[in-house]
Amino acid sequence: MRRIPRSDPSPHFLPAETGKPYRFPSAPVKKLGLLLVLLLSWSLLLRAEAASVLLGIDVLERMRFAPLTGKRVGLITNQASVDSAGRPTRLALKHAPGVRLVALFAPEHGISGDIRAGRHVSFHRDPLTGLPVYPLYGDTRRPTAAMLAGLDALVFELQDIGCRSYTYISTMIEAMDAAGEFGIPFFVLDRPNPLGGRRIEGPLVHPPWESFVGRIPVPYVHGMTAGEIARMANQRGWVSHPCTLRVIPMEGWRRDMVWEDTDLPWIRTSPNIPWATSPLYYVVTGFLGDLGADSGVGWTTAPFQYVAGRDLDAFSLAQEINRIGYTGVQALPVGGEHGGAAVRLEISPRTSVNLTALGIYLASRANQASHPSLLRTASANGKEMLCKLYGNSSILTILTRHQSVGAIAAQWHASEQAFAQARRPYLLYGEAQAIPREIHYPRARPVYPRARPVSQEDQ
Template sequence: MQLCNITRSFLGKIIEIPTNKQKNTSKLHIQGRFFNFEILQNFFPMVRLLLCFLILCISCTTEVFPKVGYQQKILLGIDVLVRDDFKILYGKRVGLLTNSASRSSSKKMTVEYFVNNPKFTLNAIFTPEHGFFTTVPAGKYVPDDSLYGVPIFSLYGNNRKPTPYQMSLVDIVVVDLQDIGVRSYTFISTLYKVMEACADANIPLVILDRPNPLGGNLVDGNVLEPQWASFVGIVPIPYLHGCTIGEIAFMINEEGWLKSNGVTKKCDLTIVKMENWKRQMNWEDTNLEWFQTSPNIKSVDAIRGIAMFGVLGELGLFNLGVGTDLPFQVFSIRNVNVKKLEKLVSELKFDGVAFINKEKQKHLEKEHNTFLIKFAKNKECKYYTFGMTLLFEIRKAFPHLFSYERLKSRRIEMFKKVTGTSVLFDSLIQGDETEYFNYLNKGLDEFLKLRSKYLLYK
């Protein structure tokens, strides 16, 4: 494709080859190279065309043409820190919030750059939910540990916030976490608690920024109501916020959302920005490899799946492939009319999302009424709106699934926490379609205006 585009542009140059009436020697400039066409004028037109094509091949092999699309290598925050020789950490005792999914563009773990670094001392490693190796199931206790002789303090174990003792071990804290762009994913809550601890201890915080794998323009869902703040939604942002972790930290710090013991605080925040990342990029555009951030987020399609189906999973009514090789990429409901469900799904037109019937997927044939979900890579899909629309349509088609007797109270409570409101659950159960859909993107316009002040990338 690249060669074809170059060829088309080059053929436009061929007609500019001088005639005998012009100077005997002429040169064509191609990105710093000159080619002599004096001899070419004596060949038949077809031969000249072939020689021009050979010149093109030589040029292509040395990459002298401008690159098309997203060809520039993205430098992550960690890449920029390494390139700049860790200057902001010189001589300091460092604490690092990270896990094994946090890597440079060359796939080296961030912690490997920090261990035994002669420029500073790594005194503490902090880890979020799922532990350093990202293998602990969701919601499960993560114990303290050690790595390379450095203590690992779990922030999903005995405490969610670094203790005063842990903070006394460091002069500065660095955060390098690959978030997934979904409000209920707890990495943002862990970031919030670390910011809180840094503000309390008057210790600087450095964020090594990373891409939002759903892109920087996808913003979808209602803004969380403050009274529903929890560890699965700690700040008033939409379910899909379209920000990098650095932008979220910037927003938290400047909007007065950071509170400790009821007092509004700010931390001394530095964000090491990425280079060459654009907001319109999806993950595949970055040419970066995805590393599992938790047991069920093994791929970017799993992120698209949790963005669409994660809220639905809280009710416990559906099989979403959690615990399989395709987490959040299958969909099934037991004990409902098969033909009715197939008709419902076929009539829903979600641009960029395809439901493939299980009959065409032999490896899924053990599941009843199962659909394999395929996501387009080049679409900015409103995954949250799609998923919540599907949920309401299922409520209309199969109301018996949504009785209070069938739903467990702890699941109802978690659904409200994850959606950031009680309105959506109440209107779902009552079948109030107008209130339900009016609320799906409540507060979104105001958030977009607020967000614009904190965007670090175009």
């Protein structure tokens, strides 16, 4: 715990305002102050306890890993897969009594989360556990028979960001399909959706445009956890070979929670998702890169939080956004890359604006501000990726129109409502999911105490 420096206790300290010697408070005053401090501490403790979320891995630890006892386990994981105390899940399972963790599987960005988007992940040995790491974003994106040989269980625990185009859910779907084909039970250790469980936005994926950035027919922002999507996918035919599925749910998570409500630390999920708010901005500006515009990736400490492009008047665009008057949305003109100008976005996670529609609106403004337009100069691969991200080719027309955010969002309203109804049977969490008081679950001890190197036992 960080120590707070003590002030000078000398009774000869003279306050500048009075010039009179400082006198310590009388005993009754000190008692009253102590009581107030205790009351404040107690109220803060109750508030923290009420807001605490137990992850699926925390619940599994509390169960003494009983569902996996006696099994040879493979784990789909990366650096953000940790329990509430920050202990890597792969260490927790390796040291779990009765559990034999024998193989690790890495998604896009690798097990350390430092490989750039789209780059292949290679087979290697994990320096933390010494176990083999099979890549699920390389020559294959689906576990092979050889990778799964000898496993009694396949466990998925990746921190998703709540947006369809982020590939971790696609990795889960492919792994579920392989588990179903080879008769291996599949476990999901559930984690929060950082965008919350209420936000449903954007179009569905049309079958011709299904890809690894749009593997299943959910809206661009789906408002579900990985465990909930797994349940829905397994029962609605999104998995070719349905598997024997068990989700270890969280406790204490509610649908109205964004990440800052969870009392959990955020760990970078990939190179350009460094902050708990990064998923929010990813939704808004994720279309810009393939269009040929700039979202701040590669030259700022806040990737996806900027809008810049050829011939774009950042000052006018910032004024335009601010005049719309969306609560929780502000735009600031700032310096961009190579001396250019950009718009920096400041967005509250609780804003009611349709983030996906705002993103399409900004992409269309960047496209139309450029001469020639960005779409005219975009590569064939860039246009194809835009269609895959959006879910169909109509985005190529939408980007040429000057539509309001509301008009763009209205196009998806019917499908969003239909999806909200369709997902209901598979939801695991309601609006009030408090942790039962009688449990008194202690947070796991951190594996790496401060100022102590990694021990041989942890390696």
